[in-house]
Amino acid sequence: MPQFQPSVWIFVVFALLALAALAGIGFFIADRLQPVIMNALRSNDRLPSLQSRRRGARRRQEDDEPADDLDDSTQLVLSMLSLASVVVDDQDEVVRANPAAYRLGLVRDDTLIEPTLLDAVHKVMKDGSRCSFDLETQTPEQFMTMNGFDAAAADDGLTAEASSRPNWLKVTVGRIGDHLVLVLINDVSESIRFAQIRDSFISNVSEQLLQPTRALERLADSLESADVSHEQLSNHARQVRHSCVRLDRMISDLLMLIKAQEPVTASEANRCDLFSQVSGAVDDLAGTARDAGVQVRVGGKSPVMIHGEADQIRMAVRKMVENAIVYSHPGGAVGVSVALSSDGKNAVVRVIDHGEGVPKADLPRIFERFYRGSNQNERTTDGIGLGLAIVKHAALAHHGDVTVxxxxxxxxxxxxxxxxxD
Known part of the structure; x- marks a missing residue:
């Protein structure tokens, strides 16, 4: 039996170890490459279908007309327009809309919600014509202005009434591309409201001026008549006096209302204590409160400094308190308080009564000139309807607000x- 040298055995052992190491490395590499190879094989199997789909997409893109879109120049022109605008595509989707279009109740969630306008868009999209028409909308609830909010009122269980005024619009609809329609909206609400207020103002003032004139005519007829009794003559004279007092009050209120149209500029010269003005206004109405059997309580922080015309502030508070007194029940109470707002930036005068309250139908118009609500009583029949309008305009002139x-x-x-x- 041949004898192997030790060196041979050493060589054989090292050879076997080398083969084992190479086999291990091979299995390791194969294990790592298997997922890559399988993915590559699956990708090769999918490649024809992907390529065919891509070729189909390219063919469809070439066959279809290019999608309309707003170019930069069109967007620039629309952004420079003072009119509100809406751009709608042939799927009734709003491509672009001015924020005013949402506030005016035309667009919600990128969709036209006004049926008349949507019909006009469909017509223009179909025949390429242009149309103009007048449209009246209502402000959506989320854009309504509230007639006031007050934490104490909420605690007392009072309810809030939001007011929404109608919007009068002049609308023009025209096509600006094969698949796009432009809607231009001219909001003429303010001019219409101004005309309505002007006409109402003239009508109400004329009616107020006619009352003393008619009373004077009746008194003159009585004086000319030979058979008129002393009692009739005295009655006609009382009517003239009453009409003159009413007319004098109306003229004073109108002058105050006109004065309250001018914004007040803050200065050291017009710095005053709000609590003092409130206390003075309540003192002015002591006789009125006593005659009505209503107790007025004043409290709050003093002093609270503001910038303003003292006469206007005192008159505005007086109108608020007077309004609370005449609508309170005999034996009732009116609370008047002066405080700072939670952020310390505003001085707040709060007048609270527990009287008849204001019907919901009257709340949206309660601050209008000459407006008289439906909740009148024997103490309010001689009212003119300017008190709360004075409060509102005095608040605005002093860069503030009044709510109810x-x-x-x-x-x-x-x-x-x-x-x-400051």
Missing amino acids: WSAPGQGSTFTLSLPVG
Whole structure:
């Protein structure tokens, strides 16, 4: 039996170890490459279908007309327009809309919601014509302005009434591409409201001026008549006096209302204490409150400094308190408070009564000139309807606001908010 040298055995052992190492490395590499190879094989199997789909997509893109879109120049022109605008495609989707279109109740969730306008868009899209028409819409609920909010009123269980005024629009619809329609909206609401207020103002003032004139005519007829009794003559004279007092009050209110149209500029010269003006206004109405059997309580922070015309502030507070007194029940109470807002930026006058309250139908118009609500009583029959209008315009002139929270049978809370003086 041949004998192997030790060196041979060593060589054989190392050879076997080398083969084992190479086999291990091979299995390791194969294990790592298997997923890659399988993915490559599957990709090769899918390649014809992917290529065919891509070729089909390219053919469809070549066959279809290119999609219309707003180029930069068109967008620039639309952004420079003072009119509100909406661009709609042939799928009724809103491509572009001015924020005013949402506020005016034309667009919601990128869709036209006004049926008349949508019909006009369809017609223009179909025949390529252009049309213009007048349209009246209502402001959506989320854009409504509230007639006031007050934490104390909410705690008392009073309900809020949001007011929405109609919007009068002049609309023009025209096509600007094969698949796009442009809607231009001219909001003429303010001019129409101004005309309505002007006509109402002239009508109401004329009616107020006619009352003393007619009373004077009756008195003159009585004086000319030989058989008129002394009692009739005295009655006609009282009517003339009453009409003259009413006319004098109306002229004073009108002058105050006109004065309140001019914005107040803050200065050191017109810095005043709001609490003092509120206390003075309540003192002015002591006789009125006593005759009505209503107690007025004043409280709150003092002093609270603001910038403003003292006469206007005092008159505005007086109108608020007077309104609360005449609509309160005999034996009732009116609370008047002066405080700072939670952020300390505004001085707040709050007048709370527990009287008749304001009907919901009257709330949207309660601050209009000459407006008289449906909840009148024997103490309010001689009212003119300018008191709350004075409050509103005085608040605006002082860069503030006035709000009301009310419910029938639960009373009302009027809140006057003015910026705090530096």
